[in-house]
Amino acid sequence: MTKIWVNSGDSHVMEPDDLWIRALPPRLADRAPRSERGDKYEVLYIDGERIDRQLNDFMDAMRPPGARDLDVRLKDLDQEGVWGQLAFPSMGFWLCSITERELARETVRAWNDWAHSEVLGKQKRIITPACVSTTNVEDAVAEVERVAEMGFQSVFLPCSTRPGEEYALDLWEPLWTAAERAGVVLGFHIGTGGENVVFRGPGGAVVNYMETTYPGMRVVSHMVAGGALDRHPDLKILIAEGGAGWVPAIGDRMDEAYRQHGMFVRPKLSRLPSEIIRQQVYASFQHDKSSVEIVEATGYRNVMWGDDYPHLEGTYGHTQSTLHELFDGVSDEIRERVTRGTFNELFRLPEQTPQE
Ligand SMILES: CC(C)(COP(=O)(O)O)[C@@H](O)C(=O)NCCC(=O)NCCSC(=O)[C@]1(C)CCC[C@@]2(C)[C@@H]3[C@@H]4C[C@@H]5C[C@]3(C[C@]5(C)O4)[C@H](O)C[C@@H]21
Numbered sequence: 001m002t003k004i005w006v007n008s009g010d011s012h013v014m015e016p017d018d019l020w021i022r023a024l025p026p027r028l029a030d031r032a033p034r035s036e037r038g039d040k041y042e043v044l045y046i047d048g049e050r051i052d053r054q055l056n057d058f059m060d061a062m063r064p065p066g067a068r069d070l071d072v073r074l075k076d077l078d079q080e081g082v083w084g085q086l087a088f089p090s091m092g093f094w095l096c097s098i099t100e101r102e103l104a105r106e107t108v109r110a111w112n113d114w115a116h117s118e119v120l121g122k123q124k125r126i127i128t129p130a131c132v133s134t135t136n137v138e139d140a141v142a143e144v145e146r147v148a149e150m151g152f153q154s155v156f157l158p159c160s161t162r163p164g165e166e167y168a169l170d171l172w173e174p175l176w177t178a179a180e181r182a183g184v185v186l187g188f189h190i191g192t193g194g195e196n197v198v199f200r201g202p203g204g205a206v207v208n209y210m211e212t213t214y215p216g217m218r219v220v221s222h223m224v225a226g227g228a229l230d231r232h233p234d235l236k237i238l239i240a241e242g243g244a245g246w247v248p249a250i251g252d253r254m255d256e257a258y259r260q261h262g263m264f265v266r267p268k269l270s271r272l273p274s275e276i277i278r279q280q281v282y283a284s285f286q287h288d289k290s291s292v293e294i295v296e297a298t299g300y301r302n303v304m305w306g307d308d309y310p311h312l313e314g315t316y317g318h319t320q321s322t323l324h325e326l327f328d329g330v331s332d333e334i335r336e337r338v339t340r341g342t343f344n345e346l347f348r349l350p351e352q353t354p355q356e
């Protein structure tokens with residue numbers, strides 16, 4: 001089986017448990033995200049709040065050899081056929097739950113400094129987004145400007161926001177301006193910013209998996225219909241780990257709304273929603289066949305494959321078989337676009353050296 005070499009638009013770093021303890025004074029470090037292993041559940045504490053619980057065996061299931069060792073990780077990547085990765089946070093995802101201004105500002109800064117020295121500073125194939133405060137836009141703008149100078153090419157934002165802080169609202173405008181000016185891609189990762197388990201009962205595992213996908217769609221509707229992307233045509237957003245088959249479909253739905261309910265539409269946009277989506281909205285998937293099929297079927301091309309390494313939802317251990325299932329029989333042009341072209345349109349990585 002020929003090895004299909006890819007870049008991954010959705011991977012994760014596993015931060016050291018003492019990241020914030022080493023970086024911040026105890027009065028802040030004690031309130032930073034920390035995970036404790038109970039007898040059955042992994043329990044998360046953030047700023048004194050008990051935020052989330054994952055079954056231990058679920059958390060243990062995400063353990064490729066390189067999960068916590070960069071050198072081993074690069075060997076994992078070579079084995080799986082992954083050249084480069086955009087590696088989102090793991091514990092850093094919970095920073096968007098912090099509402100106290102100083103704690104939010106200092107914990108994201110510490111996360112970014114750690115990623116800059118321990119990931120970006122140690123090798124060139126794995127880049128991470130930077131984190132920003134989601135509780136104070138002024139602080140977020142300052143951090144975007146700081147991390148862009150440091151070489152970050154993307155900024156992570158949660159898909160769900162607190163009520164009254166939806167992304168269509170003007171309160172975020174300074175952040176969109178700063179991100180566009182800095183040329184950073186906004187990476188909205190699914191399953192962040194809100195509850196991940198909203199239903200208990202028959203089908204819960206699948207229902208909740210789907211429930212974390214919908215906020216990714218909501219990000220697109222807010223960023224497009226609210227006018228942010230129209231006002232900032234060079235700003236690009238990536239919805240990570242939510243699949244991509246739905247993106248052109250909501251473009252059609254939003255066009256219909258824009259036309260059929262035109263009398264109610266505000267702000268008016270300079271382009272149709274579907275045009276804005278095709279020019280500025282990107283999406284990643286791991287296994288979905290539909291994410292590949294829609295490229296030819298609809299001409300929506302901002303589709304990016306992701307390995308979600310080292311998470312259970314990813315492809316570690318079966319990346320090549322997954323890629324062959326996805327791309328055998330697909331045109332070279334579409335395969336190249338989805339496996340590397342879209343990634344390389346958004347991010348700069350060193351040229352891939354010939355691999356086995
Ligand atoms: C969902 C229940 C409780 C239903 O049980 P029942 O049938 O009623 O008895 C049960 O099936 C279960 O415990 N499943 C474990 C998986 C899970 O928590 N599913 C939630 C929805 S899926 C999800 O939230 C994703 C998007 C995908 C799975 C990994 C996920 C939880 C990751 C994992 C955990 C944590 C949260 C995180 C980033 C993180 C650092 O890695 C994302 O924010 C979010 C993400």
Ligand SMILES: [Mn+2]
Nearest residue numbers: 010011241308
């Ligand atoms: Mn992911």
